[in-house]
Amino acid sequence: MTSMFAADQAPLPNAPVIDVEDFRVWYAGVGGPIRAVDGVSFQLRPGEVLGLVGESGCGKSTLGRGLLALLPAGSAVDGKLLFGGTDLVAGSRAAWQRQRGAGLGMIFQEPMTRLDPLMRISDHFREAIRTHEKISKKDADLRALETLRALGIPPSRYKNYPHEFSGGMRQRIMIALALALRPKFVVADEPTTALDVLVEAQIVRILAQIKGTFAPAMLLITHNLGIVAEACDRVAVMYAGRIIEEGPVEQVFKDPSHPYTRELLKSTISLTTQELNSIPGAPPDLGNPPPGCHFHPRCPDAMAVCATDDPPEFVSGRGSRAVCWLGSLEDLTAAQRAPLVREEVSVADEA
Numbered sequence: 001m002t003s004m005f006a007a008d009q010a011p012l013p014n015a016p017v018i019d020v021e022d023f024r025v026w027y028a029g030v031g032g033p034i035r036a037v038d039g040v041s042f043q044l045r046p047g048e049v050l051g052l053v054g055e056s057g058c059g060k061s062t063l064g065r066g067l068l069a070l071l072p073a074g075s076a077v078d079g080k081l082l083f084g085g086t087d088l089v090a091g092s093r094a095a096w097q098r099q100r101g102a103g104l105g106m107i108f109q110e111p112m113t114r115l116d117p118l119m120r121i122s123d124h125f126r127e128a129i130r131t132h133e134k135i136s137k138k139d140a141d142l143r144a145l146e147t148l149r150a151l152g153i154p155p156s157r158y159k160n161y162p163h164e165f166s167g168g169m170r171q172r173i174m175i176a177l178a179l180a181l182r183p184k185f186v187v188a189d190e191p192t193t194a195l196d197v198l199v200e201a202q203i204v205r206i207l208a209q210i211k212g213t214f215a216p217a218m219l220l221i222t223h224n225l226g227i228v229a230e231a232c233d234r235v236a237v238m239y240a241g242r243i244i245e246e247g248p249v250e251q252v253f254k255d256p257s258h259p260y261t262r263e264l265l266k267s268t269i270s271l272t273t274q275e276l277n278s279i280p281g282a283p284p285d286l287g288n289p290p291p292g293c294h295f296h297p298r299c300p301d302a303m304a305v306c307a308t309d310d311p312p313e314f315v316s317g318r319g320s321r322a323v324c325w326l327g328s329l330e331d332l333t334a335a336q337r338a339p340l341v342r343e344e345v346s347v348a349d350e351a
């Protein structure tokens, strides 16, 4: 499979912070490996925010955790992850994990399970910063206060305990804890339960603040396309372990090329909620995905070729790419281009 970023891409002025090539993650499943991330490639430049969207179970969190070497035992990783010019996948797991904190950051969004109720906020910051850097308590405090201030937590609250804050403040403290280490690349994974207390406008404001102040490259995993539209530079659409379309947010949202992206955008717009599962059918079992394009069983535009052959990548717009046979129609025979004849008996046929 070719990379989402082929060599023909115009060179950009600044080097990527992170360069992911053909990244793969498997979980050990009962009936064989579950290919949760199946050949993902993307790059991020300093300060760039990439939104990662797609239905539940398509591999977003697995990708985010995989990049930070945070996967459970029983999983395997393959591909390339170039960070600061070093391929972290090729090195030892310990060397990869050492990059966490000051190099690779993760914003967890379950504050109460991550903050120690018996430790003051100041102690959380001192411990986190001084584990990664040889720095005095005073300097750690200065860094912590500067970071907290950027996230709207006043310095007067520095000595408080976690329970003395509101839920939204605790979430901002968690974000500040990750950012106080000044990571170059951050993964932020939004909980799917929608129980988080930060409302969309607040999240967008915080993301703008992070971008303006600390400017890490960021992978923002979310079900909320409104947040992507407001806060991300690029968007990657994931389906069944693969990125099927990726590009500048405006380009992809205005003129989506992949039928899955179109369906995803439609379903959100029609519901104006965070529920994305209104596309008919369900994503495939990643232990046994369908051949060809994984989306073909649900695709309104499926052709015969889609059920048998892996789709190729094509440039779908200014700086955007998609993986779909619709981009190579001229290379197909009439038989390959014929609308896909589906085998299932529809409800209407049974009636």
Ligand SMILES: Nc1ncnc2c1ncn2[C@@H]1O[C@H](COP(=O)(O)OP(=O)(O)OP(=O)(O)O)[C@@H](O)[C@H]1O
Binding pocket: 027, 028, 034, 036, 054, 055, 056, 057, 058, 059, 060, 061, 062, 063, 072, 192, 286
């Ligand atoms: N620890 C695990 N062991 C085995 N399979 C797993 C494990 N974690 C996730 N999976 C499987 O990997 C696939 C991708 O899961 P993942 O959590 O990455 O999806 P997601 O896109 O983050 O979904 P959501 O939007 O619901 O958070 C799913 O099929 C899931 O069942």
Ligand SMILES: [Mg+2]
Binding pocket: 060, 061, 062, 192
């Ligand atoms: Mg997830």
